[in-house]
Amino acid sequence: MKSIQKPIVIVGAGFAGMTAALNLKKLNPALPILVVDSASNFIFKPLMYEVLSKEIRTWEATPKFANIFSDVGVTFLKNSLTTISFKDNFLEFSDELKVNYQYLVICTGSMPNSFSTKGVDEYCYFFNDLNDLNKLESFLEKLQKTSLQKKIFIVGGGPSGVELACKIKDIFVDQFEINVIEKSNEILYRNKIFNREEAERALEKRKIKVLLNSKVEEVSESEIIISGEDGVTSFAKDIVIWTAGVKPNLHYLKSDEITKKYGRILVNNKLQIENYRNCFAIGDISIIAGMEDLPITAQVAMQEGNHLAKNIELIIQGKNPLPFDYQDNGEMISLGIGEASISALGITLSGKFAFEARRLIYASKLPDINESLKSVSSWIFQKKSIFKKFLKKDNSN
Ligand SMILES: Cc1cc2nc3c(=O)[nH]c(=O)nc-3n(C[C@H](O)[C@H](O)[C@H](O)COP(=O)(O)OP(=O)(O)OC[C@H]3O[C@@H](n4cnc5c(N)ncnc54)[C@H](O)[C@@H]3O)c2cc1C
Incomplete structure:
Protein backbone atom coordinates (compact mmCIF):
# COMPACT_ATOMS: atom_id res chain seq x y z
CA MET A 1 0.00 0.00 0.00
CA ALA A 39 -15.61 24.27 15.95
CA SER A 40 -14.92 21.69 18.67
CA ASN A 41 -18.05 19.66 18.06
CA PHE A 42 -19.77 17.96 15.15
CA ILE A 43 -23.35 19.18 14.72
CA PHE A 44 -25.91 16.62 13.67
CA LYS A 45 -27.99 19.33 11.96
CA PRO A 46 -31.04 17.22 11.03
CA LEU A 47 -31.57 16.59 14.75
CA MET A 48 -31.36 20.25 15.80
CA TYR A 49 -35.17 20.43 15.97
CA GLU A 50 -35.16 17.64 18.55
CA VAL A 51 -32.52 19.52 20.55
CA LEU A 52 -34.80 22.58 20.56
CA SER A 53 -37.72 20.51 21.77
CA LYS A 54 -35.44 18.73 24.29
CA GLU A 55 -36.32 15.33 22.83
CA ILE A 56 -32.55 14.96 22.48
CA ARG A 57 -30.00 16.59 24.76
CA THR A 58 -27.52 19.01 23.18
CA TRP A 59 -24.48 16.87 23.96
CA GLU A 60 -26.11 13.86 22.31
CA ALA A 61 -26.40 15.64 18.94
CA THR A 62 -23.02 17.38 19.16
CA PRO A 63 -20.23 14.89 19.89
CA LYS A 64 -16.70 16.25 20.24
CA PHE A 65 -14.44 16.00 17.17
CA ALA A 66 -11.48 15.15 19.41
CA ASN A 67 -13.25 12.00 20.63
CA ILE A 68 -14.46 10.97 17.18
CA PHE A 69 -11.08 11.29 15.49
CA SER A 70 -8.75 10.13 18.27
CA ASP A 71 -10.61 6.81 18.31
CA VAL A 72 -9.53 6.12 14.71
CA GLY A 73 -6.08 7.69 14.59
CA VAL A 74 -6.93 10.82 12.58
CA THR A 75 -5.27 14.05 13.78
CA PHE A 76 -7.76 16.79 14.63
CA LEU A 77 -6.94 20.47 14.97
CA LYS A 78 -9.36 23.19 16.03
CA PRO A 112 -27.66 31.65 6.05
CA ASN A 113 -28.28 33.77 2.97
CA SER A 114 -30.29 36.93 3.49
CA PHE A 115 -30.24 37.73 -0.26
CA SER A 116 -29.39 41.29 0.89
CA THR A 117 -32.94 41.76 2.19
CA LYS A 118 -33.01 44.88 4.34
CA GLY A 119 -32.91 44.27 8.08
CA VAL A 120 -32.49 40.48 7.93
CA ASP A 121 -28.94 40.31 9.32
CA GLU A 122 -29.80 42.76 12.11
CA TYR A 123 -33.26 41.63 13.20
CA CYS A 124 -33.78 37.98 12.26
CA TYR A 125 -32.95 34.77 14.07
CA PHE A 126 -31.40 31.86 12.18
CA PHE A 127 -31.28 28.09 12.63
CA ASN A 128 -28.07 26.90 11.05
CA ASP A 129 -25.78 25.97 13.94
CA LEU A 130 -25.64 25.50 17.66
CA ASN A 131 -25.10 29.16 18.34
CA ASP A 132 -28.29 30.02 16.38
CA LEU A 133 -30.17 27.31 18.24
CA ASN A 134 -29.12 28.60 21.66
CA LYS A 135 -30.00 32.20 20.77
CA LEU A 136 -33.40 31.21 19.41
CA GLU A 137 -34.19 28.97 22.36
CA SER A 138 -33.40 31.62 24.96
CA PHE A 139 -35.38 34.28 23.08
CA LEU A 140 -38.44 32.02 22.73
CA GLU A 141 -38.28 31.13 26.40
CA LYS A 142 -38.07 34.82 27.31
CA LEU A 143 -41.06 35.66 25.07
CA GLN A 144 -43.03 32.79 26.56
CA LYS A 145 -42.93 34.37 30.01
CA THR A 146 -45.16 37.27 28.96
CA SER A 147 -48.90 36.67 28.97
CA LEU A 148 -49.95 37.87 25.48
CA GLN A 149 -49.87 35.57 22.48
CA LYS A 150 -46.77 36.38 20.43
CA LYS A 151 -46.37 36.53 16.67
CA ILE A 152 -43.67 34.48 14.97
CA PHE A 153 -42.85 34.75 11.29
CA ILE A 154 -40.77 31.93 9.81
CA VAL A 155 -39.41 32.91 6.42
CA GLY A 156 -38.98 29.99 4.01
CA GLY A 157 -41.38 27.13 3.39
CA GLY A 158 -38.60 24.61 2.77
CA PRO A 159 -37.82 21.72 5.14
CA SER A 160 -36.16 23.93 7.79
CA GLY A 161 -39.05 26.41 7.95
CA VAL A 162 -41.74 23.72 8.05
CA GLU A 163 -39.93 21.50 10.57
CA LEU A 164 -39.21 24.46 12.83
CA ALA A 165 -42.79 25.75 12.65
CA CYS A 166 -44.27 22.37 13.69
CA LYS A 167 -41.73 21.88 16.45
CA ILE A 168 -42.16 25.37 17.94
CA LYS A 169 -45.94 25.00 17.87
CA ASP A 170 -45.71 21.69 19.73
CA ILE A 171 -43.24 23.02 22.29
CA PHE A 172 -45.09 26.24 23.11
CA VAL A 173 -48.64 25.16 22.16
CA ASP A 174 -50.79 28.30 21.88
CA GLN A 175 -48.31 30.83 23.15
CA PHE A 176 -47.30 31.77 19.63
CA GLU A 177 -49.18 32.53 16.45
CA ILE A 178 -46.94 31.07 13.77
CA ASN A 179 -46.83 32.28 10.16
CA VAL A 180 -44.74 30.63 7.47
CA ILE A 181 -43.83 32.91 4.55
CA GLU A 182 -43.04 31.24 1.23
CA LYS A 183 -42.31 33.03 -2.01
CA SER A 184 -43.39 30.21 -4.35
CA ASN A 185 -46.91 28.84 -4.69
CA GLU A 186 -46.39 25.80 -2.42
CA ILE A 187 -44.34 24.69 0.55
CA LEU A 188 -41.56 22.09 0.14
CA TYR A 189 -41.68 22.59 -3.62
CA ARG A 190 -38.42 20.67 -4.13
CA ASN A 191 -39.46 17.75 -1.91
CA LYS A 192 -41.27 14.47 -2.45
CA ILE A 193 -45.03 14.78 -2.91
CA PHE A 194 -45.80 12.43 -0.01
CA ASN A 195 -43.74 14.52 2.41
CA ARG A 196 -45.24 17.74 1.06
CA GLU A 197 -48.78 16.47 1.62
CA GLU A 198 -47.94 15.21 5.11
CA ALA A 199 -46.34 18.57 5.90
CA GLU A 200 -49.43 20.47 4.66
CA ARG A 201 -51.57 18.31 6.95
CA ALA A 202 -49.21 18.84 9.89
CA LEU A 203 -49.27 22.63 9.45
CA GLU A 204 -53.05 22.71 9.11
CA LYS A 205 -53.55 20.51 12.17
CA ARG A 206 -51.44 22.92 14.20
CA LYS A 207 -53.23 25.99 12.80
CA ILE A 208 -49.99 27.36 11.43
CA LYS A 209 -50.72 30.03 8.81
CA VAL A 210 -48.93 29.69 5.48
CA LEU A 211 -48.58 32.77 3.27
CA LEU A 212 -47.73 31.58 -0.24
CA ASN A 213 -46.52 33.76 -3.15
CA SER A 214 -45.21 36.14 -0.52
CA LYS A 215 -41.81 37.81 -0.40
CA VAL A 216 -40.20 39.54 2.53
CA GLU A 217 -39.19 43.06 1.54
CA GLU A 218 -37.83 44.29 4.85
CA VAL A 219 -37.54 43.44 8.52
CA SER A 220 -37.26 46.10 11.21
CA GLU A 221 -37.16 45.98 14.99
CA SER A 222 -40.95 45.70 15.33
CA GLU A 223 -42.30 44.89 11.84
CA ILE A 224 -41.99 42.63 8.85
CA ILE A 225 -42.94 43.97 5.41
CA ILE A 226 -44.23 41.40 2.95
CA SER A 227 -45.27 41.77 -0.67
CA GLY A 228 -47.83 39.33 -1.99
CA GLU A 229 -50.94 38.94 -4.09
CA ASP A 230 -52.65 41.76 -2.11
CA GLY A 231 -49.77 44.20 -2.46
CA VAL A 232 -47.33 45.25 0.22
CA THR A 233 -48.36 44.71 3.86
CA SER A 234 -46.61 45.51 7.08
CA PHE A 235 -47.17 43.19 10.09
CA ALA A 236 -46.24 43.69 13.71
CA LYS A 237 -43.92 40.88 14.81
CA ASP A 238 -42.28 39.57 17.91
CA ILE A 239 -39.71 37.42 16.16
CA VAL A 240 -38.70 36.57 12.60
CA ILE A 241 -36.78 33.35 11.96
CA TRP A 242 -35.00 33.34 8.61
CA THR A 243 -34.69 29.92 6.93
CA ALA A 244 -35.09 31.17 3.37
CA GLY A 245 -31.79 30.03 1.97
CA VAL A 246 -28.12 29.29 2.44
CA GLN A 327 -28.08 7.71 -5.35
CA ASP A 328 -31.29 9.29 -4.10
CA ASN A 329 -32.16 7.35 -0.97
CA GLY A 330 -35.23 9.44 -0.25
CA GLU A 331 -35.94 12.05 2.34
CA MET A 332 -37.27 12.41 5.85
CA ILE A 333 -38.71 15.39 7.65
CA SER A 334 -39.74 15.84 11.25
CA LEU A 335 -43.21 17.26 11.76
CA GLY A 336 -43.53 18.27 15.38
CA ILE A 337 -42.87 16.43 18.60
CA GLY A 338 -42.96 12.69 18.00
CA GLU A 339 -44.02 12.92 14.35
CA ALA A 340 -42.25 12.72 11.00
CA SER A 341 -42.71 11.80 7.37
CA ILE A 342 -40.50 9.54 5.28
CA SER A 343 -40.46 8.92 1.56
CA ALA A 344 -37.58 6.61 0.76
CA LEU A 345 -36.83 3.71 -1.58
CA GLY A 346 -40.48 3.11 -2.35
CA ILE A 347 -41.55 3.26 1.30
CA THR A 348 -43.73 6.05 2.66
CA LEU A 349 -44.31 6.41 6.37
CA SER A 350 -45.76 9.09 8.58
CA GLY A 351 -46.60 9.75 12.22
CA LYS A 352 -44.94 8.35 15.30
CA PHE A 353 -43.39 5.29 13.66
CA ALA A 354 -41.80 7.51 11.01
CA PHE A 355 -40.45 9.76 13.77
CA GLU A 356 -38.68 6.87 15.50
CA ALA A 357 -37.49 5.41 12.20
CA ARG A 358 -36.11 8.77 11.06
CA ARG A 359 -33.81 9.12 14.02
CA LEU A 360 -32.73 5.52 13.79
CA ILE A 361 -31.95 5.89 10.08
CA TYR A 362 -29.82 8.97 10.76
CA ALA A 363 -27.82 7.06 13.32
CA SER A 364 -27.40 4.08 11.00
CA LYS A 365 -26.18 6.33 8.18
CA LEU A 366 -23.04 6.99 10.18
CA PRO A 367 -21.73 3.43 10.28
CA ASP A 368 -18.08 4.26 10.82
CA ILE A 369 -18.59 6.56 13.72
CA ASN A 370 -21.15 4.62 15.64
CA GLU A 371 -18.62 3.97 18.38
CA SER A 372 -17.86 7.66 18.78
CA LEU A 373 -21.45 8.64 18.30
CA LYS A 374 -22.82 6.32 20.91
CA SER A 375 -23.99 9.46 22.62
CA VAL A 376 -26.06 10.78 19.72
CA SER A 377 -27.83 7.56 19.17
CA SER A 378 -27.78 5.82 22.52
CA TRP A 379 -31.53 5.61 22.94
CA ILE A 380 -32.06 4.89 19.27
CA PHE A 381 -29.84 1.82 19.33
CA GLN A 382 -31.82 0.42 22.20
CA LYS A 383 -34.74 0.28 19.77
CA LYS A 384 -32.69 -1.14 16.94
CA SER A 385 -34.47 -4.49 16.77
CA ILE A 386 -37.81 -2.83 16.01
CA PHE A 387 -36.40 -1.15 12.93
CA LYS A 388 -34.25 -3.86 11.41
CA LYS A 389 -35.82 -3.45 8.00
CA PHE A 390 -34.57 0.14 7.80
CA LEU A 391 -31.08 -0.79 8.80
CA LYS A 392 -29.69 -2.17 5.58
CA LYS A 393 -26.28 -0.57 5.92
CA ASP A 394 -24.63 0.27 2.69
CA ASN A 395 -21.64 2.38 1.88
CA SER A 396 -23.53 4.67 -0.43
CA ASN A 397 -25.32 6.27 2.52
C1 LIG B 1 -31.46 22.78 10.79
C2 LIG B 1 -30.97 21.96 9.62
C3 LIG B 1 -31.58 20.75 9.34
C4 LIG B 1 -31.14 19.97 8.28
N1 LIG B 1 -31.77 18.79 8.03
C5 LIG B 1 -31.33 18.01 7.03
C6 LIG B 1 -31.94 16.75 6.78
O1 LIG B 1 -32.91 16.39 7.45
N2 LIG B 1 -31.44 15.99 5.79
C7 LIG B 1 -30.37 16.37 5.03
O2 LIG B 1 -29.94 15.61 4.15
N3 LIG B 1 -29.80 17.58 5.22
C8 LIG B 1 -30.23 18.39 6.19
N4 LIG B 1 -29.66 19.62 6.40
C9 LIG B 1 -28.59 20.06 5.50
C10 LIG B 1 -27.28 19.44 5.93
O3 LIG B 1 -27.06 19.63 7.31
C11 LIG B 1 -26.13 20.04 5.14
O4 LIG B 1 -26.39 19.86 3.77
C12 LIG B 1 -24.83 19.33 5.52
O5 LIG B 1 -24.51 19.62 6.86
C13 LIG B 1 -23.70 19.74 4.60
O6 LIG B 1 -22.54 19.09 4.99
P1 LIG B 1 -21.14 19.83 4.85
O7 LIG B 1 -20.12 18.85 5.33
O8 LIG B 1 -20.99 20.42 3.50
O9 LIG B 1 -21.23 21.07 5.86
P2 LIG B 1 -21.44 21.09 7.42
O10 LIG B 1 -22.02 19.83 7.91
O11 LIG B 1 -22.14 22.36 7.72
O12 LIG B 1 -19.95 21.19 7.99
C14 LIG B 1 -19.11 22.28 7.72
C15 LIG B 1 -18.01 22.30 8.76
O13 LIG B 1 -17.02 23.26 8.35
C16 LIG B 1 -16.58 23.98 9.49
N5 LIG B 1 -16.01 25.26 9.02
C17 LIG B 1 -16.68 26.29 8.43
N6 LIG B 1 -15.79 27.27 8.10
C18 LIG B 1 -14.57 26.86 8.48
C19 LIG B 1 -13.26 27.42 8.42
N7 LIG B 1 -13.01 28.62 7.84
N8 LIG B 1 -12.21 26.73 8.93
C20 LIG B 1 -12.41 25.50 9.49
N9 LIG B 1 -13.64 24.92 9.57
C21 LIG B 1 -14.70 25.57 9.07
C22 LIG B 1 -17.83 24.10 10.35
O14 LIG B 1 -17.49 24.33 11.70
C23 LIG B 1 -18.50 22.74 10.13
O15 LIG B 1 -18.12 21.79 11.10
C24 LIG B 1 -30.07 20.42 7.47
C25 LIG B 1 -29.46 21.65 7.73
C26 LIG B 1 -29.90 22.41 8.80
C27 LIG B 1 -29.25 23.74 9.10
Missing part, protein backbone atom coordinates in the same frame (compact mmCIF):
# COMPACT_ATOMS: atom_id res chain seq x y z
CA LYS A 2 1.52 3.32 -1.07
CA SER A 3 1.58 6.31 1.25
CA ILE A 4 2.46 10.00 0.92
CA GLN A 5 4.94 12.48 2.44
CA LYS A 6 2.81 15.51 3.26
CA PRO A 7 -0.64 15.15 4.86
CA ILE A 8 -4.06 15.05 3.32
CA VAL A 9 -5.70 18.07 4.92
CA ILE A 10 -9.48 18.12 5.29
CA VAL A 11 -10.91 21.49 6.27
CA GLY A 12 -14.42 21.29 7.70
CA ALA A 13 -15.52 18.17 9.58
CA GLY A 14 -19.24 18.25 8.94
CA PHE A 15 -21.11 15.51 7.09
CA ALA A 16 -18.81 15.68 4.03
CA GLY A 17 -15.44 16.09 5.74
CA MET A 18 -16.05 13.60 8.49
CA THR A 19 -17.24 10.91 6.08
CA ALA A 20 -14.23 11.50 3.83
CA ALA A 21 -11.72 11.38 6.72
CA LEU A 22 -13.09 8.26 8.37
CA ASN A 23 -13.51 6.31 5.13
CA LEU A 24 -10.06 7.29 3.88
CA LYS A 25 -8.44 6.17 7.12
CA LYS A 26 -10.29 2.88 6.84
CA LEU A 27 -9.13 2.35 3.23
CA ASN A 28 -5.49 3.15 3.98
CA PRO A 29 -4.62 3.34 7.69
CA ALA A 30 -1.05 4.50 6.94
CA LEU A 31 -2.18 7.81 5.41
CA PRO A 32 -1.38 10.97 7.36
CA ILE A 33 -4.74 12.78 7.64
CA LEU A 34 -5.18 16.12 9.33
CA VAL A 35 -8.75 17.32 9.91
CA VAL A 36 -9.23 20.97 10.80
CA ASP A 37 -12.47 22.56 11.96
CA SER A 38 -13.18 25.93 13.53
CA ASN A 79 -8.59 26.20 13.87
CA SER A 80 -10.19 28.43 11.28
CA LEU A 81 -8.98 28.49 7.68
CA THR A 82 -8.22 32.01 6.45
CA THR A 83 -6.24 31.57 3.21
CA ILE A 84 -5.47 28.88 0.64
CA SER A 85 -2.39 29.16 -1.53
CA PHE A 86 -3.37 26.69 -4.26
CA LYS A 87 -0.18 27.23 -6.28
CA ASP A 88 2.13 26.53 -3.34
CA ASN A 89 0.00 23.89 -1.62
CA PHE A 90 -0.30 25.53 1.73
CA LEU A 91 -2.99 26.83 4.06
CA GLU A 92 -3.05 29.62 6.61
CA PHE A 93 -5.19 29.58 9.70
CA SER A 94 -6.53 32.30 11.99
CA ASP A 95 -3.60 32.09 14.43
CA GLU A 96 -1.15 32.41 11.50
CA LEU A 97 -0.37 28.71 11.54
CA LYS A 98 0.74 27.50 8.09
CA VAL A 99 0.18 23.93 6.94
CA ASN A 100 1.48 22.25 3.76
CA TYR A 101 -0.65 19.65 2.09
CA GLN A 102 -0.27 16.96 -0.54
CA TYR A 103 -4.02 16.72 -1.06
CA LEU A 104 -6.58 19.23 0.12
CA VAL A 105 -10.27 18.64 0.76
CA ILE A 106 -12.40 21.69 1.54
CA CYS A 107 -15.91 21.24 2.89
CA THR A 108 -16.80 24.20 5.08
CA GLY A 109 -20.57 24.00 4.61
CA SER A 110 -23.22 26.71 4.38
CA MET A 111 -24.31 29.83 6.16
CA LYS A 247 -24.91 30.31 0.75
CA PRO A 248 -21.54 28.57 0.78
CA ASN A 249 -19.18 29.42 3.60
CA LEU A 250 -16.16 30.47 1.51
CA HIS A 251 -14.84 33.64 3.14
CA TYR A 252 -11.24 32.32 2.90
CA LEU A 253 -11.28 32.24 -0.94
CA LYS A 254 -9.96 35.14 -2.95
CA SER A 255 -12.63 36.21 -5.43
CA ASP A 256 -11.21 35.09 -8.79
CA GLU A 257 -8.97 32.28 -7.56
CA ILE A 258 -11.05 29.35 -8.76
CA THR A 259 -14.13 28.83 -10.92
CA LYS A 260 -17.49 29.05 -9.20
CA LYS A 261 -21.04 28.44 -10.32
CA TYR A 262 -24.05 29.85 -8.45
CA GLY A 263 -21.50 31.01 -5.83
CA ARG A 264 -20.28 27.46 -5.15
CA ILE A 265 -16.94 25.91 -6.12
CA LEU A 266 -17.22 24.14 -9.46
CA VAL A 267 -15.64 20.67 -9.38
CA ASN A 268 -15.40 18.02 -12.08
CA ASN A 269 -17.26 14.74 -11.70
CA LYS A 270 -14.23 13.26 -9.85
CA LEU A 271 -14.83 16.04 -7.26
CA GLN A 272 -11.55 17.79 -8.20
CA ILE A 273 -11.08 21.52 -8.59
CA GLU A 274 -10.23 21.60 -12.28
CA ASN A 275 -7.04 23.71 -12.21
CA TYR A 276 -5.70 22.13 -9.03
CA ARG A 277 -6.38 18.43 -9.28
CA ASN A 278 -4.85 17.59 -5.90
CA CYS A 279 -7.60 19.78 -4.37
CA PHE A 280 -11.20 18.73 -3.87
CA ALA A 281 -14.36 20.50 -2.73
CA ILE A 282 -17.35 18.55 -1.41
CA GLY A 283 -20.60 19.11 0.46
CA ASP A 284 -22.61 22.33 0.47
CA ILE A 285 -19.75 24.53 -0.83
CA SER A 286 -19.40 22.72 -4.14
CA ILE A 287 -21.31 22.08 -7.32
CA ILE A 288 -20.46 19.25 -9.71
CA ALA A 289 -20.24 20.06 -13.42
CA GLY A 290 -23.14 18.29 -15.11
CA MET A 291 -24.91 17.56 -11.80
CA GLU A 292 -25.95 21.10 -10.91
CA ASP A 293 -29.38 20.01 -9.65
CA LEU A 294 -28.19 17.92 -6.73
CA PRO A 295 -29.85 19.05 -3.51
CA ILE A 296 -27.82 20.76 -0.78
CA THR A 297 -28.19 18.04 1.82
CA ALA A 298 -26.31 15.87 4.28
CA GLN A 299 -27.17 12.88 2.11
CA VAL A 300 -25.28 14.35 -0.86
CA ALA A 301 -22.43 15.55 1.38
CA MET A 302 -21.93 12.08 2.85
CA GLN A 303 -22.05 10.30 -0.49
CA GLU A 304 -19.48 12.75 -1.84
CA GLY A 305 -17.29 12.24 1.23
CA ASN A 306 -17.46 8.49 0.80
CA HIS A 307 -16.73 8.66 -2.93
CA LEU A 308 -13.89 11.11 -2.47
CA ALA A 309 -12.17 8.82 0.03
CA LYS A 310 -12.13 6.10 -2.65
CA ASN A 311 -10.88 8.52 -5.31
CA ILE A 312 -8.01 9.86 -3.21
CA GLU A 313 -6.90 6.31 -2.45
CA LEU A 314 -7.08 5.45 -6.18
CA ILE A 315 -4.95 8.50 -7.03
CA ILE A 316 -2.39 7.60 -4.35
CA GLN A 317 -2.19 4.07 -5.79
CA GLY A 318 -1.50 5.60 -9.23
CA LYS A 319 -4.94 4.78 -10.64
CA ASN A 320 -7.59 6.99 -12.24
CA PRO A 321 -10.29 8.47 -10.00
CA LEU A 322 -13.90 7.54 -10.79
CA PRO A 323 -16.88 9.79 -11.59
CA PHE A 324 -19.30 10.48 -8.75
CA ASP A 325 -22.77 9.00 -9.04
CA TYR A 326 -25.56 10.15 -6.72
